[in-house]
Amino acid sequence: MQENDLLGLIGRVRNGSMSRRAFVRRMAAVGLTAPMATQLLAMTGAANAQSTAAGVPAYGGTRRGGGGHLKILYWQASTLLNPHFAAGTTNQDASRVFYEPLAGWSADGTLQPILAAEIPSIENGGLAQDGRSVTWKLKRGVKWHDGQDFSADDVVFNWEYARNPQVATVTSGSYRDVNVVKVDDFTVRVEFPAPTPFWADAFVGQIGMIIPRHLFRDFAGANSRDAPTNIRPVGTSAYRLQSFAPGDLLRAELNPNYHMNNRPFFDSMEIKGGGDAASAARAVLQTADFDYAWNLQVEDAILQRLETAGRGRVNVIDGGNVEFVQLNAADPNREVEGERAHPNSRHPAFQDPAVRQAMALLIDRQALTQHIYGRGGPSTPNFLNNPPRFRSPNMRMEFSVERANQILDQAGWVRGSDGIRAKGGVRLRFVYQTSVNSPRQRTQAIYKQAAQRAGIDLELKSVVASVFFSSDVANPDTYTKFWADIQMYTTTMPQADPQRFMNQYVSWEMAQRSNSWQGRNILRWKNDEYDVAFRAAEAELDPVKRAALFIRMNDLIVGSNHVIPLVMRPTVSGSVNNLRHVLSGWDQTMWMIQDWWRQT
Amino acid sequence: MTQYLIRRLLIAIPSIFGISIVLFVVLALAPGDPFEELATNPAVPPDVRAALRQSLGLDDPVHVRYIAWLTSMLRGDWGYSFVSRIPVDQLIVQRIPTTLYVIGLSQLVALAIALPVGVYAATRPYSIFDQIANTLAFIGFSLPTFFTGLLLILLFSIYLDWLPFVYRTNIEATGWRWWWEQFRQSIMPIMVLGLFQGAAWTRFVRSAVLDVIRLDHVTTARSKGLPEGKITMRHVVRNAMIPVVTLVALQMPAVFGGAIVTEQIFRVPGIGSLLISAILANDTPVIMAVTFVFACLVIFFNLLADILYGWLDPRISYR
Numbered sequence: 030m031q032e033n034d035l036l037g038l039i040g041r042v043r044n045g046s047m048s049r050r051a052f053v054r055r056m057a058a059v060g061l062t063a064p065m066a067t068q069l070l071a072m073t074g075a076a077n078a079q080s081t082a083a084g085v086p087a088y089g090g091t092r093r094g095g096g097g098h099l100k101i102l103y104w105q106a107s108t109l110l111n112p113h114f115a116a117g118t119t120n121q122d123a124s125r126v127f128y129e130p131l132a133g134w135s136a137d138g139t140l141q142p143i144l145a146a147e148i149p150s151i152e153n154g155g156l157a158q159d160g161r162s163v164t165w166k167l168k169r170g171v172k173w174h175d176g177q178d179f180s181a182d183d184v185v186f187n188w189e190y191a192r193n194p195q196v197a198t199v200t201s202g203s204y205r206d207v208n209v210v211k212v213d214d215f216t217v218r219v220e221f222p223a224p225t226p227f228w229a230d231a232f233v234g235q236i237g238m239i240i241p242r243h244l245f246r247d248f249a250g251a252n253s254r255d256a257p258t259n260i261r262p263v264g265t266s267a268y269r270l271q272s273f274a275p276g277d278l279l280r281a282e283l284n285p286n287y288h289m290n291n292r293p294f295f296d297s298m299e300i301k302g303g304g305d306a307a308s309a310a311r312a313v314l315q316t317a318d319f320d321y322a323w324n325l326q327v328e329d330a331i332l333q334r335l336e337t338a339g340r341g342r343v344n345v346i347d348g349g350n351v352e353f354v355q356l357n358a359a360d361p362n363r364e365v366e367g368e369r370a371h372p373n374s375r376h377p378a379f380q381d382p383a384v385r386q387a388m389a390l391l392i393d394r395q396a397l398t399q400h401i402y403g404r405g406g407p408s409t410p411n412f413l414n415n416p417p418r419f420r421s422p423n424m425r426m427e428f429s430v431e432r433a434n435q436i437l438d439q440a441g442w443v444r445g446s447d448g449i450r451a452k453g454g455v456r457l458r459f460v461y462q463t464s465v466n467s468p469r470q471r472t473q474a475i476y477k478q479a480a481q482r483a484g485i486d487l488e489l490k491s492v493v494a495s496v497f498f499s500s501d502v503a504n505p506d507t508y509t510k511f512w513a514d515i516q517m518y519t520t521t522m523p524q525a526d527p528q529r530f531m532n533q534y535v536s537w538e539m540a541q542r543s544n545s546w547q548g549r550n551i552l553r554w555k556n557d558e559y560d561v562a563f564r565a566a567e568a569e570l571d572p573v574k575r576a577a578l579f580i581r582m583n584d585l586i587v588g589s590n591h592v593i594p595l596v597m598r599p600t601v602s603g604s605v606n607n608l609r610h611v612l613s614g615w616d617q618t619m620w621m622i623q624d625w626w627r628q629t
Numbered sequence: 630m631t632q633y634l635i636r637r638l639l640i641a642i643p644s645i646f647g648i649s650i651v652l653f654v655v656l657a658l659a660p661g662d663p664f665e666e667l668a669t670n671p672a673v674p675p676d677v678r679a680a681l682r683q684s685l686g687l688d689d690p691v692h693v694r695y696i697a698w699l700t701s702m703l704r705g706d707w708g709y710s711f712v713s714r715i716p717v718d719q720l721i722v723q724r725i726p727t728t729l730y731v732i733g734l735s736q737l738v739a740l741a742i743a744l745p746v747g748v749y750a751a752t753r754p755y756s757i758f759d760q761i762a763n764t765l766a767f768i769g770f771s772l773p774t775f776f777t778g779l780l781l782i783l784l785f786s787i788y789l790d791w792l793p794f795v796y797r798t799n800i801e802a803t804g805w806r807w808w809w810e811q812f813r814q815s816i817m818p819i820m821v822l823g824l825f826q827g828a829a830w831t832r833f834v835r836s837a838v839l840d841v842i843r844l845d846h847v848t849t850a851r852s853k854g855l856p857e858g859k860i861t862m863r864h865v866v867r868n869a870m871i872p873v874v875t876l877v878a879l880q881m882p883a884v885f886g887g888a889i890v891t892e893q894i895f896r897v898p899g900i901g902s903l904l905i906s907a908i909l910a911n912d913t914p915v916i917m918a919v920t921f922v923f924a925c926l927v928i929f930f931n932l933l934a935d936i937l938y939g940w941l942d943p944r945i946s947y948r
Contacts, residue, residue, distance in 0.1 A: 117712075194680060197680060260715060
């Protein structure tokens with residue numbers, strides 16, 4: 030189906046001459062999934078729900094307070110409560126208990142207004158036609174926990190604060206290139222230097238939490254870390270601070286002046302930190318000492334056993350994180366201009382598409398899901414999996430040792446006396462590296478076995494995670510250097526928009542010595558069509574055309590077999606049976622903490 | 630005596646200095662930085678991370694960083710934690726009460742077991758009591774604390790559901806209820822540490838007492854017709870305590886180390902768990918401060934043991 034046909038159909042839904050259901054059916058007939066179709070409608074403004082994102086369930090609490098105490102367990106403890114300094118998930122989540130952004134990302138990758146009165150769109154005039162600015166209307170009557178009024182000045186202050194190099198915030202990347210203007214007390218305009226389809230970055234989600242101007246104004250320079258409010262937050266949220274012991278315990282109580290009706294449900298809450306994931310799972314699923322446990326990186330078999338106690342359940346929330354294998358495009362074993370894996374070099378074996386195709390056929394993804402990852406890792410043929418509107422229907426997963434052998438035979442790779450194939454002096458013997466992590470070592474073993482049956486020898490190498498994922502320029506074993514033939518890790522997608530995610534394969538992002546291996550294209554793969562598609566997507570304002578571009582990019586990189594996606598990595602958490610929460614793979618755990626309640 | 634003390638303290642200065650250099654260099658050579666989590670986050674451009682590293686001075690050469698650390702340390706400034714951006718001494722001070730409470734009580738438990746059991750077993754060697762005490766002591770110090778900790782959790786928290794296994798610093802109760810809750814949650818970590826330590830010390834006390842009980846002055850005391858209880862307390866135990874005091878004093882800092890694992894298992898927010906989380910987060914100033922405190926403790930307790938000798942045995946003189 031062509032884009033024009035698609036746009037025509039969406040237009041018919043919008044003006045009412047076609048029902049939404051009929052649209053979804055038509056889409057299904059041409060191979061688009063139902064979630065993808067509904068999302069296309071939502072993104073083009075044809076869906077009716079605008080006040081609430083489709084991915085947010087209805088709130089079941091009927092009045093403010095009276096819900097007792099909520100106990101949350103994190104196996105990493107929060108140490109700091111300033112969202113602009115929060116380097117890790119735990120600190121960002123803990124900050125979110127007190128601070129709120131203008132909008133958050135719901136489970137299906139659509140926006141939910143929080144401090145904004147509405148989500149900007151072309152229809153309501155919030156989005157400029159040329160994509161160069163977005164105007165946020167702020168909610169009126171919102172008060173900080175200390176009674177001061179929240180206004181546009183606070184929003185503008187956050188922009189100044191975050192982009193100031195002296196403050197050294199972790200969020201500066203989202204604020205330094207935009208310009209923020211106060212239109213009136215309850216309206217701010219974010220201006221972009223170029224047409225920007227992904228406009229919901231600054232002031233949105235984990236990057237967008239707003240801190241109060243009147244308390245941080247005097248600490249907006251080199252003295253930023255002296256601010257007492259860095260560990261004693263005053264926000265706008267449903268819960269206000271009671272006490273905080275860094276690295277241990279965070280306590281909060283109901284905010285009686287919260288700006289949303291009937292919220293929050295609980296009178297008080299706490300986040301206890303520390304320990305390990307397995308015992309955190311136990312404390313919720315088996316003994317129900319706690320109500321919610323974050324990020325249960327525990328074998329699924331263990332979780333299932335704990336669930337049999339009948340006290341709690343495991344939540345699996347889809348996101349974009351994907352565990353995948355990279356086949357090096359550059360040659361890691363030869364120095365070009367004194368640099369290993371130089372972008373100009375070609376990998377002697379992987380430059381043959383037949384070898385790459387064989388490698389893709391040799392990993393049994395179903396087995397990975399069944400025997401290793403369980404619910405924590407559904408197998409996938411795509412690199413870009415979520416939100417569903419960006420998921421390609423064109424890729425297939427196949428595991429077939431026979432076909433791999435066939436392809437290699439045809440391509441002229443002949444088995445030697447030791448059973449390893451070779452051609453023109455190049456032997457199919459590869460170093461396969463990953464971080465030390467039990468599921469990864471088991472995956473390596475499965476891959477090695479299958480490869481052996483096809484005459485490919487994989488030498489397994491595992492590097493301690495703190496080394497593998499470090500940016501240490503002097504260390505040869507980091508994943509960004511990729512001085513091996515094959516490597517495997519999980520790449521994360523913290524936003525519901527794939528632009529930052531898909532820049533991992535553009536030619537100008539190559540990791541190399543000149544940029545201290547900080548480029549995002551670790552694979553050193555170069556493809557002109559990909560580059561063009563990415564540039565087009567950066568400026569494409571039509572959400573449908575843009576989705577098509579990202580799908581094309583996914584098909585290009587996965588189709589090249591330089592990237593072999595294995596399993597998606599949804600976030601897994603545990604909660605007691607009667608806890609009703611709103612979780613999202615595109616925002617933080619606490620993104621809708623005001624909507625959490627308990628069913629009795 | 631005073632002269633001796635001054636000399637020992639002067640000797641301690643270069644050793645503390647040397648320790649700090651070794652610690653700092655080892656930490657500087659270790660891979661990773663506090664912003665590791667940002668590395669895999671595509672929303673954070675690499676140069677933001679580089680700027681953050683620079684703002685914390687992580688890109689300076691090791692000797693420059695060491696001198697900066699040392700000079701501020703000499704001025705009494707322990708530095709800022711990289712991850713929580715609050716002064717390190719505040720972090721440590723927050724943790725000390727819990728650590729002292731849990732570790733201190735466990736040491737008391739250990740002594741309360743080791744002294745009577747060890748002495749009684751030694752006065753009746755190879756009796757049934759001695760055999761049982763020996764066997765239990767062997768079992769006790771053969772089982773590592775992380776294992777007994779998990780075992781106790783499984784038994785008392787999971788199967789019997791009597792005791793909580795997550796240590797909480799905010800018990801919302803007053804009066805006797807507070808004490809009861811506090812008792813319930815700290816009994817397992819205290820017992821795990823106390824029994825382990827107690828088992829080892831029991832063996833030690835027993836052999837120390839056995840050594841002394843055979844000596845001539847004890848036989849003399851007996852032939853004088855002194856009551857057995859008085860002989861044991863006055864003539865045996867006091868003499869046998871010299872090696873025991875050394876052991877207890879020297880093990881004090883090691884106990885802080887042993888508590889790291891136990892604190893992690895029971896989520897006790899003490900110094901040990903602070904160290905663990907700092908190591909995992911590559912929070913150099915905190916690791917440096919905590920290990921430095923441990924090093925100072927070792928030196929201090931060594932000195933303390935030497936001074937206690939003189940009190941227990943007047944024949945030892947300090948020169």
